[in-house]
Amino acid sequence: MTLKKLTTSALLFGSLLVLTACGGSDDADDSAGAPPPAEPTICENTEGAINTLALATENCQSLASYRLFSDPTDPTANPNGTAVGYDLTTPLFSDYTSKYRFVFVPEGMQAQYDPDESFEFPVGTVITKTFALPADTAFRGIENETKIETRLLIRRESSWAALPYVWNAEGTKATLAIAGEISDRSLIHNGNEKDFKYHVPDMNQCKQCHQFKSDSTSSVSKFVPIGPKARHLNGDYDYGADGIRNQLLYWQEAGILAGLPADMNQVDRMAVYQDGDEAGLDSKSPEELQALAKGYLDINCAHCHRPEGGGSNTGLNLEYWRDFPTNRFAHGVCKKPVAYGGGTLSFDIVPGDAENSILHFRMNSTTAGDRMPELARSLVHTEGVALIAAWIDGLTGSCVP
Incomplete structure (x- = not known):
């Protein structure tokens, strides 16, 4: 394999002496x-x-x-x-x-x-x-x-x-x-x-x-x-x-x-989700949907939504390595929002009900103040929203109002 070498030498600049002629005169x-x-x-x-x-x-x-x-x-x-x-x-x-x-x-x-x-x-x-x-x-x-x-x-x-x-x-x-x-x-x-x-x-x-x-x-x-x-x-x-x-x-x-x-x-390998894959979500098992959702949330959200990130005050922690079954609340299941009003919605994730989950609502919004992520997008990622909706709708359990 041939790789070009990255030079580590700095440029040396030489002084340039430029002689100019003024008005056609030969007088130096x-x-x-x-x-x-x-x-x-x-x-x-x-x-x-x-x-x-x-x-x-x-x-x-x-x-x-x-x-x-x-x-x-x-x-x-x-x-x-x-x-x-x-x-x-x-x-x-x-x-x-x-x-x-x-x-x-x-x-x-x-x-x-x-x-x-x-x-x-x-x-x-x-x-x-x-x-x-x-x-x-x-x-x-x-x-x-x-x-x-x-x-x-x-x-x-x-x-x-x-x-x-x-x-x-x-x-x-x-x-x-x-x-x-x-x-x-x-x-x-x-x-x-x-x-x-x-x-x-x-x-x-x-x-x-x-x-x-x-x-x-x-x-x-x-x-x-x-x-x-x-x-x-x-x-x-x-x-x-x-x-x-x-x-x-x-x-x-x-x-x-x-x-x-x-x-x-020993190296984690994320389940791959690309645009177009939403067509096959109906055939995925709950375990497969969770792996896909975890990967999507990790790259799109978890750099902020983790205790060490910019969204640490929300209490929503979405790192890929965080176990879901033992950390459902940290993932937003039946968790009331901390830094967001929520409007008519009560919980970040309502198991089995994406339409009434704040996570799904904010991903599906383009309105400033509601849109999530707040930066880096103006459009709704319909394929990503479809994945998270399928995952949430497949979760079991209920939340106390």
Whole structure:
């Protein structure tokens, strides 16, 4: 397997002495006192290998300044350096966009495996995620899509930096959008046209979803990635010339992941749920529905809804590893909402009755204040709602009013 090497050398900038002619004069004294042109800043040079110095220190205005991709207008393919593409077994829903992900781990360094949480990545790591909107979700692939944004997570010396870049209408340039952006978009899904407002989060909103406390009693949060957890990566990915491989094993062989158990049976593998799978929900057993629902709630909700997350005050804890039969109340069964009024609904989950469950209602709403998740979507994920409804309707028991 051949991987391009990620350069760790910084760019050396030389001073340029430019002689100018004024008014056609041959008199050298005319320009003798003129100052030389300013040296280009770290972010201005867009030629060459990955701009490691800029990544380490600068929030560049243009995504191209970091030189992460061989074609600066296409962040969906041909990354520079040791970058590896990856995907999540069950995706986090974001208004039916396609997502193109790469992780850049500096040469000679490794991420450290963790059985439950996001891997511990070394300083210098960059994670890129590009969101592209298909004209029709029946026809995926960047050739049928419009690039909207590329988000960078950069592991700097002090912490992770989250930088959102928004693509222009021509798809030729992505510019830093510290304050985020709201744009009018439309797509066709299952034959129906959907018009909506697409929200690019601002930098503070990024922190809202990515915050994590070392334990539930801590008052200090740190910023962590959401997707790169073992259970989300324990599946196959098409690596082109290297074939279709298990992502975790590939990362290990590529030398960017350390600590992976020798016995892959020790690594959680989530039940996979993709759009289109809702057609087969009626044939699933209660155990299969629960496994699918647990996986969906884990990637879409549990980064906030856990004792260490941003939604810890709700008492709703949805981590994948949390056992459901012995923690039904923590999962919302017969639990009254803490941070939400509930309206005419009384419990987060009413066994056997999705229509009267707050969890289902909020997932099925687009109204601000009711919608859940609060960020990252304007549309209802009808396939996800169908899964959670089937799971709730299959639960047994009753709640005391």
